[in-house]
Amino acid sequence: MTSPQDTERVEGSGPSRRRLLAGAGLVGVLGTGALAGGLAGYSAQPEGAAGAVLGDQRIPFYGTHQAGITTPAQDRLAFGTLNVVSGATAADLRDLLRDWTTAAARMTAGQLVGEETEPQAPPVDTGEAAGSPVSRLTVTVGYGPALFDHRFGLAARQPSALADLPPLPNENLDPDYTGGDLAIQACSDNPLAAFHAVRNLARIGMGVVAHNWMELGFGRTSTTSTAQATPRNLLGFKDGTRNIKAEQTELLNRHVWVGQETDQPWLRGGSYMVTRKIRMFVENWDRDYLADQENVIGRAKVSGAPLSGGAEFSTPDFTKAGGDGQPAIPADAHIRLASPEHNGGIHILRRGYSFTDGIDPQAGTLLGGLFFIAFMKNPSQFVKLQTALAGDALNEYIHHTGSATFAVPPGLRPGQHYGDALFS
């Protein structure tokens, strides 16, 4: 057996990273269905009365935009950021991005990273998701501001809009959940498929990149399609009712997709992704009265209707007065301060997930909340919105503890690879 102490031998005599992808029949026929559909011996798990039936639908990897942005939000998330390790070169990074493309195309098509053919080599795929359904897996890759520093000759390619966010209200950032050279957002209705994607892309990058931070999301808090019902966040409220939907192409073009306005042509058709780890102090929230909670949010808890009346999807009437003469939707209600009406018409596309890191061992309170992800044409949209939320009544119950921003390149055609346009 190879021990951890034998690392040098393995790295010296073992297969290179490129072999892992290239030597194992990568260009094989795509499998049908579950992960490992193309791998003899690995069989899909039939379930039925004794278990869940997760779908094996696949989302096309290639397209005008990367998948995982307007794709109807999958139920589960694995999100990882990675940093390029000291000593890795621009060529290493570019090779890695090409390898990631191949691996992501395979995995989202329901295949393993490669086939297991050599006993005297490390396995090509980590294997934990073999036989488990792909369930609409998408992989979305982004580049952090730090990637454009002196290391890889990319300084002239940095979009002027791509920078770490300025200090914002109600944040106390943990450096362990901040930034990253590269981001991988993997979404699937099957959390194992999402985890497997991040894990294998990180593994393929061994020696070039290392994990920076990672978070799993166990329940979506946004809907990005009119075909989906609105889920609830850990405050128990419907979240994302007024989110941009995939069907609203005009809003997407105006607020989400990078267009001619960018100074970096390689980013056109892409987007910017802002992630914020938002802790919710649920034990305090639990003690608040139902009517108070509804005033904080500006919506009825059960129905999701705005407090100005109607049903969930009724447009909030911010001018309407309640029985006491005060605004029906309070002046400091979350939906008022976050609304396009109060922010010059700004929209962003949210794609968040509930998370938990367990229990604070000192306080005995839940370390959990919302892992906020949003896509937008320019990160200044988020800065403007978050600044407007300085007086949000909700701030008493939440705190931003992590933050990162990434440029998300456009989609690929078959034969193209992540990084081609960036490095060309």
Add this chain to the structure above:
Amino acid sequence: MTSPQDTERVEGSGPSRRRLLAGAGLVGVLGTGALAGGLAGYSAQPEGAAGAVLGDQRIPFYGTHQAGITTPAQDRLAFGTLNVVSGATAADLRDLLRDWTTAAARMTAGQLVGEETEPQAPPVDTGEAAGSPVSRLTVTVGYGPALFDHRFGLAARQPSALADLPPLPNENLDPDYTGGDLAIQACSDNPLAAFHAVRNLARIGMGVVAHNWMELGFGRTSTTSTAQATPRNLLGFKDGTRNIKAEQTELLNRHVWVGQETDQPWLRGGSYMVTRKIRMFVENWDRDYLADQENVIGRAKVSGAPLSGGAEFSTPDFTKAGGDGQPAIPADAHIRLASPEHNGGIHILRRGYSFTDGIDPQAGTLLGGLFFIAFMKNPSQFVKLQTALAGDALNEYIHHTGSATFAVPPGLRPGQHYGDALFS
């Protein structure tokens, strides 16, 4: 709005914990289907092409044994331990256990903890799972050894077999993931339903119990029914092939259910639960050759067949020699040392889940592995097995970092409550 600083006022003038359950029409007709089936206004989420279709099957709450032991293993886990807070009395604890019974019966039947009827009171249910399917939710409650100390007059009720585990090989326990007065195992194919159950039981207990630690499991690593396929753990191997199955009633009676042998009649028909948080050093494992990995486990990675030949469910032949004259299943292979054949015929019922806590910020390595849960007639079964694993080749790649043991009382009939037998 009620601020966190107003806690005293809320606790003073607000509804008591008992009202939360008792005052809101608890004994209503059970809903059909999704959580909140009984709550007007909360609607189930219809999904289709745009999302996963999770089942809304319900597992009976009442029965000879608690659900969640031989129930075909659900895909997702939320596991919480809680400690009784200083000052809480035996009566508080007993009341809490009764309230938990009512709430667990409701939630596993697809209902919220209670209906939202009073605007000037905290909501009865935290609400995050409203409209999300119950998906075979089970709640399984256990009592830790510490519960039987001087605090609640239960010393004479402590089963002689219930104690913290002795020091065992290959462990380095983190006190933040060790022990607990009470345990709640919530399993569902829907992680939101599982999380919601632990969260709401903890909330109902506010003032009597506080969170100790909590872990989510994102993929099952055991099968407990012959109707289920064997899943894979984060090492990429099928796990639990030789696990006891629900259909093997004779093995269950011999190895899992507490019988006449116990010195505590209240525990008959129950079981003991041992949990171990097992970190896997996946980056080291990744570098190991496929053939070496298979020798460590004793099985073929793709098929799961023992190295002595056959298919996944072939009985391992530990006497068979390989081509080199050495045992086909090596002397230090995991499945050899853990086998009933090498441990006096001992079986345990495993019910583990893959977990991750993210990334070690110093090392850049994955903090993840197996959250091991097993049920057995006597914790000495686990002690014997884990002691036999001192020479396990797998120990190079794993480390036990958390540990807890609980007595799991038997199932309930309608009208009975957790704790009735313990306190009677």
